[in-house]
Amino acid sequence: MTTLSLLTTRTWSRLPRRHVPVLATLVLLLVLYGVGVSQYRAFSNIQVIFNVFIDNGFLLVVAVGMTFVILTGGIDLSVGSVVAMTAMVSAFLLREGLPAALVLVIALLIGPTLGFLMGCVIHFFDIQPFIVTLAGMFFARGMCTFISGSSIPITDGFWTRMSQERIGNPSGNFVSISVLIAFAVVAVAAYTLAYTRLGRNVYAIGGNPQSALLMGLPVGRTRIAVYTISGLCAAIGGILLSFYTLSGAPLIAVGMELDVIAAVVIGGTVLTGGSGYVFGTVLGVLVLGVIQTLITFDGSLNSWWTKIVIGGLLFAFILLQRLIGIRYK
Amino acid sequence: MTGSHPVLTMTGISKSFPGVRALDNVDFRLFPGEVHALMGENGAGKSTLIKVLTGVYGTDQGTVTLADEQVSFTGPMQATAAGVSTVFQEVNLCTNLSVAENIFIGREPRRLGAVRWGEMRRQARALLARLDLDIDVNAQLGSYSLAVQQMVAIARAIDIKARVLVLDEPTSSLDAGEVAQLFRVMRQLRDDGIAILFVTHFLDQVYEIADRITVLRNGQLVGEYLTGELPQLGLVEKMIGKELRVLERLDEQPRRAATDRATGTPLLDVHELGRRSAVAPFSLTIHEGEVVGLAGLLGSGRTEVARLLFGADRADHGDVRVQGSPASLRTPVAAIGHGIGFCSENRRAEGIIAELSVRENIILAMQAARGWLRPIPRRRQDELVERYVRALSIRPADPELPVGNLSGGNQQKVLLARWLITEPRLLILDEPTRGIDIGAKTEIQRLVAQLSDGGMAVLFVSAELEEVLRLSHKIAVLRDREMVAQLTNDQDVDADRIMQSIAAGAGHEGVPS
Ligand SMILES: Nc1ncnc2c1ncn2[C@@H]1O[C@H](COP(=O)(O)OP(=O)(O)OP(=O)(O)O)[C@@H](O)[C@H]1O
Ligand SMILES: [Mg+2]
Numbered sequence: 100m101t102t103l104s105l106l107t108t109r110t111w112s113r114l115p116r117r118h119v120p121v122l123a124t125l126v127l128l129l130v131l132y133g134v135g136v137s138q139y140r141a142f143s144n145i146q147v148i149f150n151v152f153i154d155n156g157f158l159l160v161v162a163v164g165m166t167f168v169i170l171t172g173g174i175d176l177s178v179g180s181v182v183a184m185t186a187m188v189s190a191f192l193l194r195e196g197l198p199a200a201l202v203l204v205i206a207l208l209i210g211p212t213l214g215f216l217m218g219c220v221i222h223f224f225d226i227q228p229f230i231v232t233l234a235g236m237f238f239a240r241g242m243c244t245f246i247s248g249s250s251i252p253i254t255d256g257f258w259t260r261m262s263q264e265r266i267g268n269p270s271g272n273f274v275s276i277s278v279l280i281a282f283a284v285v286a287v288a289a290y291t292l293a294y295t296r297l298g299r300n301v302y303a304i305g306g307n308p309q310s311a312l313l314m315g316l317p318v319g320r321t322r323i324a325v326y327t328i329s330g331l332c333a334a335i336g337g338i339l340l341s342f343y344t345l346s347g348a349p350l351i352a353v354g355m356e357l358d359v360i361a362a363v364v365i366g367g368t369v370l371t372g373g374s375g376y377v378f379g380t381v382l383g384v385l386v387l388g389v390i391q392t393l394i395t396f397d398g399s400l401n402s403w404w405t406k407i408v409i410g411g412l413l414f415a416f417i418l419l420q421r422l423i424g425i426r427y428k
Numbered sequence: 429m430t431g432s433h434p435v436l437t438m439t440g441i442s443k444s445f446p447g448v449r450a451l452d453n454v455d456f457r458l459f460p461g462e463v464h465a466l467m468g469e470n471g472a473g474k475s476t477l478i479k480v481l482t483g484v485y486g487t488d489q490g491t492v493t494l495a496d497e498q499v500s501f502t503g504p505m506q507a508t509a510a511g512v513s514t515v516f517q518e519v520n521l522c523t524n525l526s527v528a529e530n531i532f533i534g535r536e537p538r539r540l541g542a543v544r545w546g547e548m549r550r551q552a553r554a555l556l557a558r559l560d561l562d563i564d565v566n567a568q569l570g571s572y573s574l575a576v577q578q579m580v581a582i583a584r585a586i587d588i589k590a591r592v593l594v595l596d597e598p599t600s601s602l603d604a605g606e607v608a609q610l611f612r613v614m615r616q617l618r619d620d621g622i623a624i625l626f627v628t629h630f631l632d633q634v635y636e637i638a639d640r641i642t643v644l645r646n647g648q649l650v651g652e653y654l655t656g657e658l659p660q661l662g663l664v665e666k667m668i669g670k671e672l673r674v675l676e677r678l679d680e681q682p683r684r685a686a687t688d689r690a691t692g693t694p695l696l697d698v699h700e701l702g703r704r705s706a707v708a709p710f711s712l713t714i715h716e717g718e719v720v721g722l723a724g725l726l727g728s729g730r731t732e733v734a735r736l737l738f739g740a741d742r743a744d745h746g747d748v749r750v751q752g753s754p755a756s757l758r759t760p761v762a763a764i765g766h767g768i769g770f771c772s773e774n775r776r777a778e779g780i781i782a783e784l785s786v787r788e789n790i791i792l793a794m795q796a797a798r799g800w801l802r803p804i805p806r807r808r809q810d811e812l813v814e815r816y817v818r819a820l821s822i823r824p825a826d827p828e829l830p831v832g833n834l835s836g837g838n839q840q841k842v843l844l845a846r847w848l849i850t851e852p853r854l855l856i857l858d859e860p861t862r863g864i865d866i867g868a869k870t871e872i873q874r875l876v877a878q879l880s881d882g883g884m885a886v887l888f889v890s891a892e893l894e895e896v897l898r899l900s901h902k903i904a905v906l907r908d909r910e911m912v913a914q915l916t917n918d919q920d921v922d923a924d925r926i927m928q929s930i931a932a933g934a935g936h937e938g939v940p941s
Contacts, residue, residue, distance in 0.1 A: 117524075117568070294542040296534070299525075303533055306522035313484070313520040314584070315505040316534050373524040 119423050120367030120416065121379040127412075128382055131389045139396045146272045151388035153274060156281040157182065157339035159384045161355070162362045163288045164332025166380045167325040169363055170292070171304045172372025173228040175326060177217065178333040179355035180239035181210045183348070185337025187243045189258075190251035190347030199257040207334050213239065214330020218323035232326075236356070243349040250348035253341060261342045277339040284335060289377040297324060305372025361409050362387050365416050386412070433496075435460045435623045436481075436512075436592055441490035443473075443480055445833060448824060450476040452647045453490075458592060458623045463614060465638035465655070466627045467667055469865040470837030471823045472644040474627050475517050478596050482507040482514050495591065505534075513590035517597050517627075517836045517863070519577045521584075523570030528552035530569050531584045555583050560609045574774055575601045575726045575891075579610075586613060593617060594625045597836070599633060600863045601773070603726050603891040611637050629837070629865050631660055645669050668867050691715065693752045695885050696768075696854055698737070701746035706732040709745050710911035712904060714854060714885045719876065721900030721917070722889040723926050729909035730889045731773055734858045737887065738770035739763040764797060769852030771844055773859040773889075779843045782832030786822065787813045789831050790845045797850055816845035819875060821868055837864045844872065854885040861895065873899055893923045905929045 135142035152159075161178050168175045185206050192202045217235045221228050253259075267273035292298035300321040303311040312318045341347055366383025368375025390408050394400045436458040443451040451473045458464050466474050479485045481492060483501025492499050494510060501507040504514060521530045528549045529536075537547045552565040561579050569577060578601050585593060595614075599607050614624055614637060628634060634641065634655070641658060643650040643666045650666050658666075694713035702709030707729045714720050722730045735741045739757040748755050750766045757763045760770070772779055781789060790813050795804055813827045820841040822834070831842055844860050857876070861869045876899055880886050890896050896903060897917065905913040905926060913929040915921050 290542075296536065296538075296543070299529065299533055299536065299543065302525060303522045303529075306524035307520075310520040310522050313504050313514075313516050314522075314534060315503070315508040317505060373522070 117374050120369075120420055121376060121382065123416070123419060124365060124367055124379060124382040124386060128386050128389065131386065131393065135389065135393050135396065138393075142392075142396065147392060149267075149272055149274050149278070151385060151392055152278045152281070154391075155384055155388045156275070156277040157336040157343065158355070158358065158362065158387075159281045159381065160284045160332050160339060161336035162359045162366075162380045162384055163284055163377055164329035164336075165356075165359045165363050166288070166366075166368055166375060166377055167292070167301060168228070168329045169305075169360070169368050169370060170301050170372055170375055171322060171325050172308070173221070173322070173325065174232065174360070174370075175214075175217075175235075175329045175333075176229065176232040176356050177213065177235035177239055178329060178336070178359055179352045179357075180236045180243070181213060181330060181333035182337040182340055182352045182355060183243050183350070184239040185210055185334045186341040186344070186351065187246050187251070187347035187349060189338065189341050190253050191246050193253055193255045193258070194251055199255050202255075203338065206338055207331070210330040210332075210334025210337065211327045212330070214326040214328070214333075215323060217330075218326030221326065222319045222322045228326075240349075240353075243347075247347075247349065250346050250351075253345045253347070258342060258345060262345050275342075277342055280335070280339060284332065285377055285381055292377060297321060301325060302373055305374070307373075358387065358409075361413050365409075365412055367416075367420075369420055370417070432459060434458055435495055437493040438477070438481065439491050439493070441477065441480055441492075442488045443476055443485060444488055447826070447829075448647075448833075450647050451480065454644065454647070454649045456642055456649075457652075458625055459640075460591070460623050461618055461621045462639045463618055463624045463626055463637050465634045465641045466625060466644065467634065467641055467663065468644035469667055470841070470863075470868060471646075471835040472667075473647040474644060475596055475835060476647075477644070478514065478516070478594055478625070478627070481594070482512060508534075508588060508590075511589070511591035512594065513585045513588040513592070514594040515581045515585045515596060515598050519574065519581050521569055521577060521581055523568065523577075525569060526566050527556075527563060527569050527572070527580055528565040530580055531555060531565075531587065535588070552583075555587050556580075558613060559583055559606075561606075573727060573731065575603075575606070578602060579606060582610060586617060590622060592623045592625065596627045597629070597863055598626075599628055599630065601859065601891065606726060607633065629863065629869070631663065631866070634663070635660065643667055664866065667865070694749075695751060696737070697749040697752075699747050699749075701736060701743050701748065703732070703736055703741055703743050703745065706741060706909065707736060707906075708910040710904075711746075712911070712914070714887060716853070716885055717880050717883045718902065719880045719886045719888055719900045721896035721903040722887065722906060723893060723896050723903055724906030724930060726891070728906040728930075729911075730906055731858055732909065733904075733906065733911075734770065734856045734887065734889050737763070737854075738768055738856055740770065740772075764852075767853035768856065769793070769847040769850050769854070770856045771847045771858060771860055773862065779846075780831050780839050783830055785828050786817070786831055786834070786842055787827035789842050790816060790827075790849060793846045794850045812849055813845075816849060820845055820871060837868065840864055841868060841872075848875065848879070852884070854887065855879070856887045856889070858889045859891065860888075861890065861892070869895075893926055897921070897923060897926075 161182060165175055165178060188209060189202050189206045192205060213235055217231050220226060220231050261276050264276050265273035266276065266279065292301065300316050303316055304318055304321055308318060340352065362383035363380050364370060365386055366379035368379060387409060391405050394402060394404050434457040438456040441451050441454045454477060456477065468474050476485065480487050483503045483506060499510060501510065507514065525533065531552050532548050536543045537551065538544060549565050556563065556565065559579055559582065563572065563576060569580060578598060582598050599610065602610065618624055626638060638655050640652065641655055641663065642652045645667060692715065694715050696714045699711050700709040722733060724730050736743050737757060739759045739762055742758050748757050755766055787809060791804060791809050798804065817825050817827060822838050822841045831839055834842065840863055847855060861872055864872065873895065876886055876888065888896060888899055900917050903915045903917050903921065903926065904911055905915065907930050
């Protein structure tokens with residue numbers, strides 16, 4: 100009988116096209132690093148890279164959560180405000196004298212709860228994620244100023260220890276505890292996306308929500324889950340930020356959601372969903388961090404250059420995704 | 429199929445959409461171990477009945493009983509869990525995932541909650557082997573043709589341990605070999621006692637596989653029959669509700685031997701056109717008023733040839749002349765500029781805009797050709813649309829309905845109308861009659877013949893050899909992405925002859941180009 104005459108439309112493409120963006124980011128990162136090393140002697144010190152992680156650990160965690168959301172084709176604009184709110188609530192409760200462990204639990208519950216609620220509204224009322232999370236963003240930011248109009252310092256012992264603890268060689272190269280936490284989050288997220296049903300459903304929904312529904316996948320549940328996850332990551336990010344700054348301030352992390360989205364997209368996740376990896380997001384965050392470091396090293400450049408460069412990169416990467424037509428529907 | 433007890437009973441089902449009564453008090457039953465064909469014209473309500481059964485739509489009235497228990501599913505997830513496994517009409521898979529995942533997502537083999545990728549691929553390969561499909565299960569589904577995607581959807585459905593298997597036009601883009609394979613599997617499943625609900629517009633397939641037939645017309649039940657007791661003509665009459673003159677006319681239509689059209693400067697003359705990994709270089713001429721058929725098995729490169737000629741894929745070899753002067757068909761815009769129209773096989777991904785109305789969808793290509801600054805007067809739009817809605821019997825015949833509300837076959841007709849209306853000099857039709865009922869199919873074939881008589885050249889791509897034979901003046905045969913023969917369609921060309929040249933491969937023949 101007709102053994103189907105091997106329908107090899109794609110014998111030539113040994114390298115799956117969906118890997119191209121991540122590889123492009125990797126190349127970009129190496130180029131940036133190369134530029135740094137060739138320009139500034141101090142750049143080759145490994146501590147420079149460690150510092151990128153130390154300074155951006157919280158951003159990385161939040162970006163991981165955002166990756167889930169964007170993979171489903173959604174967006175979460177509330178993360179910056181949730182980060183601030185979490186830091187704020189922690190600082191406030193600690194000042195009120197609650198034990199650190201309890202504060203941690205409460206702070207870590209707020210983000211996911213808000214995320215869960217937003218997910219429910221998005222799913223059950225079929226409202227654009229953009230709108231719902233915008234509302235969430237205003238709500239969380241409002242809560243920050245409601246708690247306190249000015250910044251609250253943190254003096255709690257646990258917090259200061261987490262802030263100052265250096266892992267590695269205390270006099271040589273080191274990372275902070277936050278970096279380890281961020282790596283743990285990355286590992287758990289990568290595993291979830293690659294090896295659990297929830298993770299695979301996330302990709303399916305991003306590919307084609309209508310089909311996913313007809314294939315009998317729990318579309319609603321998964322949607323709600325990704326916003327909850329994003330909320331949880333934002334909460335963890337908020338805690339890490341409060342370790343880093345040892346305070347809670349109502350106007351911290353304003354506009355951070357945009358950096359996060361930029362990192363995810365530069366990391367190769369397609370904004371319309373269905374394609375991307377957590378590993379790419381790690382690279383995306385590193386790219387942002389290295390650019391920042393380069394501009395700091397230069398000293399003469401205004402920090403706004405960071406934004407300009409990121410804008411250009413974002414544009415280039417979206418074009419790249421378009422060109423390789425990663426999205427065949 | 430014994431006198432036993434039905435596994436599924438649907439009683440008094442009614443379902444209305446705004447302005448349409450899609451189902452009106454319909455009864456349906458399904459016995460274990462039978463293949464039951466659900467028949468009816470485009471828009472008769474077949475898919476709606478299936479969607480009501482699987483909980484995609486709620487019912488207005490009526491009850492569904494599965495294995496003596498009244499059920500009311502909230503969606504395909506619940507239905508699947510209860511043992512009703514479904515392939516919906518349009519291929520509903522995720523093209524961004526791998527083939528293996530598309531088969532198993534939602535019920536992946538796992539250990540301690542972790543998906544076992546290796547095991548999943550192994551099982552996917554085994555399952556596809558059962559359907560005689562040898563493809564890379566790691567590849568993204570979107571890199572395969574619609575036909576392969578359809579096979580993958582079927583693989584997904586038959587692997588689910590189901591009591592009831594529902595197949596809504598699973599064979600629309602398959603050719604004979606795959607259909608035979610599918611039927612073998614269906615017979616096996618039937619013999620295992622699974623009840624199979626099967627929708628198709630191919631009457632031959634119904635008589636080959638179905639034990640029982642239920643006919644719907646305009647959302648109403650016409651009746652339930654044993655296949656052996658209902659002759660083919662009778663079935664068609666029940667479906668269209670009148671005596672069938674259309675079909676006779678089709679059979680009487682003489683073979684279109686008209687070699688005289690292939691004279692003068694060809695409208696399109698391609699020389700050694702090709703694209704690496706898609707089609708080997710081929711040469712072909714198409715004259716004004718000539719219908720050229722493309723025959724070949726699944727994956728032989730039919731669609732690829734069509735896409736090259738339209739500039740949807742870019743050729744990396746060869747050259748093109750349009751009416752004698754060199755031309756480039758590197759983009760669809762260029763092709764449209766040369767008066768070439770292309771009706772794609774993949775209507776859902778590349779054609780229909782579900783939210784726009786029938787009228788807007790039909791006018792789209794014409795408006796694009798004129799440029800958006802010169803709107804087509806509303807009167808003229810209405811006139812044109814009305815004409816094609818009637819010519820193709822698009823139902824419901826309301827040009828202002830969103831196309832998404834139409835049945836699958838009627839959407840296909842809208843897409844066809846879109847290109848017909850632009851009156852291109854060369855119209856490329858890739859599987860234009862897929863999923864279309866016999867009445868409308870005849871109409872479309874007549875229209876193609878009529879247009880070519882009026883001077884339009886047509887490249888007609890179809891998996892159905894009979895159709896190609898009936899319409900074409902010249903038939904190009906493809907095999908393994910290579911054009912292996914071009915036959916002038918005269919008295920001694922028939923389906924066997926074409927199958928032979930497909931089998932023989934290099935048996936070059938006929939028209940030199
Ligand atoms: N979502 C919807 N909204 C409004 N009307 C609909 C919708 N789905 C189907 N209809 C209408 O219901 C009727 C039956 O459609 P259905 O899809 O069941 O036809 P069908 O028998 O499957 O036809 P085909 O052979 O073309 O697939 C049609 O008139 C169609 O226009
Ligand atoms: Mg249908």
